[in-house]
Amino acid sequence: MSNLTEIRWHGRGGQGAKTAALLLADVAFQTGKYVQGFPEYGPERMGAPITAYNRISDTVIRAHSNIYDPEYVVVVDESLLEAVDVTAGLKKEGAILINTARSKEEIIPHLKGYEGKVYIIDAHKVSMATMGKYFPNTPLLAAIVKVTGLMDEETFLREMRASFSHKFASKPEVIDGNMAALEMALKEVR
Amino acid sequence: MAMDITKLGVKVNWKALTEGMIIAGAGTSKDFNTGEWSTDKPEFIEDKCKQCLLCVPVCPDSCIPVKDMKRGAFDYEHCKGCGICVKACPFGAITMEGVK
Amino acid sequence: MAKRDRLSGNEAVAIALRQINPDVFPAFPITPSTEIPQYFASFVANGQVDTEFIPVESEHSSMSAAIGASAAGARSLTATSSCGLAYMWEELYIAASNRLPLALALVNRALSGPININCDHSDSMGARDSGWIQMYAENNQEAYDNMVQAYRISEHKDVRLPIMICQDGFITSHAVENIELLEDEEVKKFVGEYSPENYLLNPECPMAVGPYSITDYYMEAKRNQAEGMKHVSQVVLDVAKEYAGISGRAYGLFEEYRMEDAERAVVMIGSAAGTTKDAIDRLREKGEKVGLIKIRLYRPFPASEIAEALKNVKAVAIMDRAEGYTNHGGPLGADVMSALYRARGNALAVNYIYGLGGRDVRVEDMEGVFEALKQIIEEGGAGEAYRYLGLRE
Numbered sequence: 001m002s003n004l005t006e007i008r009w010h011g012r013g014g015q016g017a018k019t020a021a022l023l024l025a026d027v028a029f030q031t032g033k034y035v036q037g038f039p040e041y042g043p044e045r046m047g048a049p050i051t052a053y054n055r056i057s058d059t060v061i062r063a064h065s066n067i068y069d070p071e072y073v074v075v076v077d078e079s080l081l082e083a084v085d086v087t088a089g090l091k092k093e094g095a096i097l098i099n100t101a102r103s104k105e106e107i108i109p110h111l112k113g114y115e116g117k118v119y120i121i122d123a124h125k126v127s128m129a130t131m132g133k134y135f136p137n138t139p140l141l142a143a144i145v146k147v148t149g150l151m152d153e154e155t156f157l158r159e160m161r162a163s164f165s166h167k168f169a170s171k172p173e174v175i176d177g178n179m180a181a182l183e184m185a186l187k188e189v190r
Numbered sequence: 191m192a193m194d195i196t197k198l199g200v201k202v203n204w205k206a207l208t209e210g211m212i213i214a215g216a217g218t219s220k221d222f223n224t225g226e227w228s229t230d231k232p233e234f235i236e237d238k239c240k241q242c243l244l245c246v247p248v249c250p251d252s253c254i255p256v257k258d259m260k261r262g263a264f265d266y267e268h269c270k271g272c273g274i275c276v277k278a279c280p281f282g283a284i285t286m287e288g289v290k
Numbered sequence: 291m292a293k294r295d296r297l298s299g300n301e302a303v304a305i306a307l308r309q310i311n312p313d314v315f316p317a318f319p320i321t322p323s324t325e326i327p328q329y330f331a332s333f334v335a336n337g338q339v340d341t342e343f344i345p346v347e348s349e350h351s352s353m354s355a356a357i358g359a360s361a362a363g364a365r366s367l368t369a370t371s372s373c374g375l376a377y378m379w380e381e382l383y384i385a386a387s388n389r390l391p392l393a394l395a396l397v398n399r400a401l402s403g404p405i406n407i408n409c410d411h412s413d414s415m416g417a418r419d420s421g422w423i424q425m426y427a428e429n430n431q432e433a434y435d436n437m438v439q440a441y442r443i444s445e446h447k448d449v450r451l452p453i454m455i456c457q458d459g460f461i462t463s464h465a466v467e468n469i470e471l472l473e474d475e476e477v478k479k480f481v482g483e484y485s486p487e488n489y490l491l492n493p494e495c496p497m498a499v500g501p502y503s504i505t506d507y508y509m510e511a512k513r514n515q516a517e518g519m520k521h522v523s524q525v526v527l528d529v530a531k532e533y534a535g536i537s538g539r540a541y542g543l544f545e546e547y548r549m550e551d552a553e554r555a556v557v558m559i560g561s562a563a564g565t566t567k568d569a570i571d572r573l574r575e576k577g578e579k580v581g582l583i584k585i586r587l588y589r590p591f592p593a594s595e596i597a598e599a600l601k602n603v604k605a606v607a608i609m610d611r612a613e614g615y616t617n618h619g620g621p622l623g624a625d626v627m628s629a630l631y632r633a634r635g636n637a638l639a640v641n642y643i644y645g646l647g648g649r650d651v652r653v654e655d656m657e658g659v660f661e662a663l664k665q666i667i668e669e670g671g672a673g674e675a676y677r678y679l680g681l682r683e
Contacts, residue, residue, distance in 0.1 A: 025466045029296040038465035041322070041408060041648075060468075062564035064429070064461050065652045204510035209450055209518070210389030211511050213498035214488040 005148060006067045007054040010086050011076030014046040016137030020076070021052035023141055023163070028056045030159040031151050036061050049084050056150060074144050075099060076123075076136050081110040092116040097147050097189070099123040099136050104190070119147050121189040130180035138178050139185035146189050153186055195221045220268070224251070228271030230287045234264055238283035245275040245284060292470040292537070299430040299462035302469055303369075303395050303455070304329035306437035308339055309477035312393075313364035313484075316344040316355035320374040321407050322459040323397035327369055349374040353381035353394075360390040361499045363489025365441060367392055371459060372399035375413045379420075385452040386421025387515055388500050391444035392452050394422070395437065398560070398611075399459040400647045408648020409459040411559065415612040415621045421515060423453040423522055424589040428545075428563045431469050433457040435539060436586075438472065441481055442529045448521035454589075458561040460648065476536050519590045526587055543592040545584040546599055548574060552581030554663040555600060555637075557626050558609035559585045562644070562651040569656035580660050591625050597633030605638040605663040605672070606630075609679070611645045619643070619676045638672040644679035655680055 007024070011017025018039040025037030036055040042048075053067045071094035075086050078100040090096060095117035100107055104118055111118065121143045123136040131138070145156050160182055161175070168174040195218040197206060208214075243261060246254045253269040255262045273289035297305065304326050307315070317327035327343075334343045342359075346352045352368040359366035370378065375396060385392060400406040401413050414424060423444060427433040436455045444453040457463055472480075488497050503511050523543055530541040545563075548570055549555060556566055563584040573580045583599055600606055608627070610620025619627075623641030630637060642659065645651050659679065666672050 022466050025296060029468065034468050035296055036465055036467050038460075041460045041464065062429075063568050063653060064458075064465070064561040064564050066650050068652065200506040202507075202510070204513040205517075207507070207510050207514045209514065210387065210499070211501055211503055211507070211514075212388070212488055213501060214495050216496040218498075 003058040004061070005054075005056045005072070005150065006070040007056070007072045007074065007144065007148070008067050008070040008090075009052040009054075009074045009076065010080050010084055011050055011052070011137075012046075012080070013048045013050050015076050016135060017050055017074075017076045018052045020074075020137035020141045021054050023137075023160075024054050024144065025056070026163060027145070027156060027159045028054075028150055030163075031155060033057065033150075034059060034061050040066060049080055070094065072097065072144065072148055074140055076140060078102070078107070081107070085112070087111055087114040090114060090116065095119055095147055097121065097140070097144055099140055101125065119143065119189055121185060123185070126181055126184045126188055130184055131177040135181075138181040139188070142182040142185035143189040146186050157182060193218075223267050225253075225265070225267045225269050228269060230271045230273075230289075231266055231269060232264060232271065232273065232275055232284050232286040232289075235283050235285065238281050240281055240283075242280065244280065245278050248274050248278045250274065292472060295469050295471055296466050297430055297469050298325070298464050298466050299427070299433045299457045300325035300397065300464065301329060302430040302434040302471075303437050303457070304333070305471060306434050306477070307367070307395070308333045309472070309474050310365075310438070310441065310481050311339045311478070312341055312367055314342045314344065314356065314359035314366040316346050316352040316359070316366070316368055318346050318349050318352045318368075318370070318374065320349070320371050322399055322463045323369045323371040323374070323395065325463070326395050326397070349377040350381065353378040353385070356392050356394075357381055357385050357388070357390055360385070360392040361388065361489065361497075362491045363484075363486055365392075365445075365484040367394060369395035369397070371397045372401055372407075372413045375417060376401060379417075382417055382420040382422060382452075384500065387511070389450040389515065389518060390452055391441065391450050393437075393440045393444060394452065394454045396454050396456045397459045397463045398456055404647075406647040407459070409461050409561075409611070410646045410648070411456075411611040412613065412646075414454060414456050415610075415614075417454070418589055418621060421451065421519070422589060423449075423451055423519075423587070425453065425455055425587055426559045426585060427455075427457040427462065428561055428584060430457075430462055430465070430467050431539070432541075432586075433462060434469060434471065435533065435537065435541065438477055438480065439526075439529050439533050439541075441484070442532075443522065443525050445484055445486075446521070446525045446529075449518050449525050451515075451518045451522070456560075461561040470537070470539075472537060480533070480536055522590050523587065523592055523595075541586060543587045543595055544599070545582075545586065547582040547584065549581035549583065549599060551579050552602075553579040553604045554660055554667070555581045555583060555603045555606045556609060556656065556659060557583045557585065557596070557600075557606060557622065558611075559588060559622060560611060562609070562611070562656075565651055565653055566656045569653045569660065572653065573657060573660055578660065578664075580663075585622070588622075591629070593625065593629035594633065596626060597629040597635050600626075600630065600635060600637050601633075603637045605666045606640075607659050607663055608639060608641045609659075610641060610643050613643055613646065617676065623675075638666050638670075640666065640672050640675045640677055642677045642679045649680050651680065
């Protein structure tokens with residue numbers, strides 16, 4: 001089980017954290033991995049904090065519990081840094097990825113002394129520049145792939161294009177916007 | 191294929207019952223002597239009968255057989271003695287204890 | 291040829307149903323099973339199946355319509371969860387007593403109250419005595435495999451009973467995981483055509499279904515029904531053997547995981563069994579002799595087989611994802627303990643209530659259960675047999 005990667009997503013209802021977790025499971029599956037992508041379900045309330053999870057492994061995954069000691073945490077909405085203990089159990093060999101327009105120096109004091117790596121991306125900027133609307137999950141998906149190194153960028157982009165082409169067959173303009181968001185996010189994550 | 195309903199009497203053991211108690215086949219009620227439930231029977235007075243056949247459709251148990259447009263004797267195997275036929279007959283051709 | 295995919299448990303069951311192409315599917319939505327009829331409705335709209343899909347106004351009606359369709363001679367099913375199953379209560383008994391081989395895709399969810407949408411087994415455990423065959427799954431793969439095998443079991447001439455294919459709400463129904471699917475043709479061939487001997491729409495031989503049974507007949511009728519249940523285990527094994535031939539995946543009445551020399555064992559149902567396997571592997575690395583029995587077929591209950599599997603175990607924890615309010619444990623606990631008693635088993639047994647209303651079960655929780663069993667063996671007594679796991683005290 002040493003090859004197991006566990007990722008926890010923190011978002012707010014309606015921001016697509018669950019969809020991002022499922023997309024990540026999808027793309028990792030395409031590269032031959034065993035995957036799990038699942039949300040922690042409750043009442044569906046727009047804006048309420050939600051959690052979603054990924055397990056990605058080279059061997060069969062059997063555990064069906066939530067994830068308490070993840071290698072990676074993705075924070076889809078930075079206002080959650082105050083509302084939720086996002087670094088709870090996060091391994092210091094791992095990393096946290098935060099969607100923010102602020103600098104790392106400004107963000108780190110809000111991480112309750114987390115000692116691991118911190119990555120940031122301005123998903124709002126990427127999303128508005130490429131899709132004209134705020135969909136934070138697409139840029140964050142690319143960013144976490146880069147942060148985790150789960151697959152190389154070329155494979156990731158190829159698989160995502162195939163996935164979008166299938167999903168948005170009747171709306172090709174959506175495919176281009178999403179692909180542009182992924183490509184820009186790969187460059188923007190720091 | 192209709193099943194032999196006569197084998198399903200109250201003495202039947204559990205193995206001999208049909209699966210789910212289904213009854214396959216039509217008209218199986220004929221096989222039960224429900225006429226045995228009645229205490230009084232209607233009596234057919236053929237001399238008074240005009241063969242209007244008004245009694246036939248009102249019988250809830252189809253106990254008045256009709257052949258060549260004429261009714262025949264009561265089927266007492268299935269008649270429960272309700273007396274509706276007595277009420278339906280305009281000619282007093284059916285009588286029954288207690289029914290006028 | 292198997293096809294690798296990644297699907298949620300609900301998608302997996304919906305795809306199995308598309309491959310089976312049943313005749314009639316009446317449905318009423320309820321979380322977390324809603325996606326099954328939802329996906330299936332799209333298969334109907336796309337012309338991928340020729341099923342009569344009937345949106346009805348309640349679960350009472352969806353089960354009634356499935357029963358009517360089955361009596362008419364159609365292969366029918368519906369799907370539901372929680373309160374939806376509760377609302378089907380009287381029909382469950384009617385389906386079983388009329389010996390109608392219909393299926394129910396159940397996505398386990400807690401019954402109210404307090405109102406809750408997450409997983410536990412209180413819904414199906416309440417229906418355990420209704421005369422339905424009940425099968426449970428650990429993951430999406432098992433939910434799919436059980437669904438494909440369902441009609442072969444329920445329609446078998448020695449059985450003819452309705453079957454409930456259960457999976458854990460959200461935990462497997464909404465989690466995307468790897469899965470291997472069979473080809474459509476393979477499933478079609480495996481499941482075969484449904485040709486009942488007697489059915490309502492047979493003009494050659496009309497039929498009466500569900501006749502009134504007075505005291506003279508009722509008890510014999512129930513015993514006759516029980517006979518169908520007695521044949522289920524063998525049919526389940528036969529169908530599983532044939533299924534292994536096309537899928538490569540072996541199934542029994544229950545799964546024994548690392549039980550060969552186990553001194554301590556857990557008996558449980560559903561998705562938490564996977565988590566327990568991880569706990570067992572960790573403990574086995576430390577040399578601890580621990581194992582798992584995961585129930586697949588819960589009704590009928592394979593009592594003697596389970597007692598046999600627990601023969602050499604010193605202590606066993608039976609895990610119930612439902613309360614029984616008996617003051618001494620849950621339904622699985624009662625079943626396993628009675629099996630042990632009849633077999634004069636020596637294992638010290640405790641019964642845990644766990645995972646109610648979606649309460650998470652971690653690998654560490656299950657390690658704790660095995661630790662408690664170790665203590666029980668050391669003390670030579672089970673102590674309090676009615677316990678709670680993961681409860682804030």
